[in-house]
């Protein structure tokens with residue numbers, strides 16, 4: 136089996152094609168290997184969110200294809216995509232990731248319930264994951280009683296709970312102080328190592344970028360540098 | 371899981387949920403009480419006329435109902451009475467001979483309906499015994515008349531005074547005789563109270579030269595809800611030379627009154643529920659707007675639209691269910707208590723009611739249909755309203771929903 140998880144070929148995406156067209160993604164091709172820990176960087180408006188949405192099957196490109204383990208997700212119907220996301224892609228958003236009426240444990244368990252995973256496995260996995268992200272003692276607490284950093288850690292645990300092919304995180308540290316941000320990155324890096332989970336996260340925080348093992352830079356919807364593939368760049 | 375989520379979502383905005391539940395609750399309680407008292411009053415009214423005079427079913431010679439004259443009398447025969455009496459829902463069958471006569475004291479004269487009855491039968495049949503205000507209840511062979519209170523007053527008659535009756539008997543024979551007033555009876559309905567005069571059937575037949583004849587056979591039933599069925603069965607079992615009428619056919623004005631009352635009651639109930647529906651709709655609007663982001667997030671991570679819709683639907687169902695159940699519990703208790711221990715009022719009202727022959731109480735109906743109607747209305751309202759979130763969810767796009 137190939138180690139390539141994502142193979143995006145010549146993606147294009149233009150918003151408002153009929154009124155004021157904005158070319159958000161302009162001929163992007165990108166490959167991701169299993170186990171990568173990659174940062175997507177670039178100035179605001181460069182197309183990071185758009186690219187992550189395309190890779191996550193939340194939006195469709197105007198042209199190009201996205202092969203995930205060989206399946207072209209741009210060809211899936213809306214309904215199939217929901218199911219595809221549930222079983223193959225983990226999401227961490229900037230904020231408000233969690234269902235406010237569910238406890239930390241229930242938020243993580245929820246996604247496995249959607250996947251129809253049995254009770255025993257669910258409970259074990261929830262406990263393991265929350266322990267791994269350092270929230271073993273906050274399992275029965277609702278999001279409103281957790282700090283922003285703790286909430287993001289629950290979101291990480293949830294993203295992992297569904298055993299996805301990879302996890303997409305759009306500016307996961309944007310709302311966190313530097314200490315919490317670095318703590319979140321520690322946890323993500325640890326899970327990347329221990330579980331061999333593939334992470335792609337967008338950011339414009341230099342300290343976060345430094346943690347990545349691969350840095351993909353977008354400018355005006357184009358990849359201008361990719362340290363993971365192009366290793367000839369001068370230091 | 372969806373249950374748990376829906377249930378907890380109700381507690382997100384406790385006050386709003388409670389207000390919605392309370393609005394359903396009060397709508398149910400108010401409309402049950404309203405309907406119950408309204409129906410109770412109608413039942414009393416119908417009983418007052420049907421139960422105390424016309425009875426639920428009558429059998430006549432064919433054509434009598436359209437032309438109520440002595441030319442259309444029927445010959446009494448035992449087999450006819452027997453075949454009516456053998457119907458399971460029939461409790462009493464009794465002949466009457468009635469016609470319009472002039473009643474006079476010599477000083478004043480009034481037109482009235484003279485009704486020849488079998489007193490021993492009608493005592494039970496229309497509870498005539500309980501209507502006696504003065505004097506004795508006549509025996510079948512007694513000579514004398516029982517006069518309604520209002521008519522007696524108009525004629526300025528007292529007990530044991532002599533009353534002169536003038537009329538036209540069978541085949542145009544002149545009928546004239548005088549009888550002692552033995553009894554004064556009172557009726558709730560002014561129409562009856564001002565114009566009725568009873569005498570034993572045998573005496574009436576002699577007076578009208580209509581030996582062994584009757585204008586109608588009055589039939590009483592055990593269960594008044596089965597009247598139409600019993601009417602059809604009687605029709606089948608007797609000769610087509612007779613006609614069988616039910617109370618709705620005999621007193622269409624009362625039927626109209628009941629109908630118009632219940633349609634006005636329906637309008638009030640409808641308004642009540644429309645108010646509740648608006649409240650529930652406003653709640654749904656707010657709820658969907660507030661949770662836009664969350665619904666988008668849930669869709670993004672892999673929750674299907676159908677599951678989201680079910681969750682929101684369950685939330686409305688909980689609200690309706692709790693409001694409706696509590697409303698029914700309270701209103702069933704109140705109506706059953708009221709009907710078991712009717713509130714009696716006093717003073718002027720009490721006198722007025724008793725003079726009219728009614729009990730001075732607030733009548734309530736505990737007909738089960740009153741209760742399940744509310745359940746049906748609430749269910750329909752909830753279902754119709756749930757169309758909104760369903761539409762909203764079906765048009766939802768995860769990204770758009772999560773954009774601020």
Ligand SMILES: Nc1ncnc2c1ncn2[C@@H]1O[C@H](COP(=O)(O)OP(=O)(O)O)[C@@H](O)[C@H]1O
Pocket residue numbers: 150151157158159177178179180181182183184185186
């Ligand atoms: N829904 C949208 N409609 C129109 N233009 C959009 C929309 N989303 C993003 N854009 C535009 O596309 C470009 C890329 O945006 P985005 O992917 O959000 O960049 P980033 O995440 O790097 O800040 C920007 O110029 C932005 O204004």
Ligand SMILES: [Mg+2]
Pocket residue numbers: 183184185
């Ligand atoms: Mg962005």
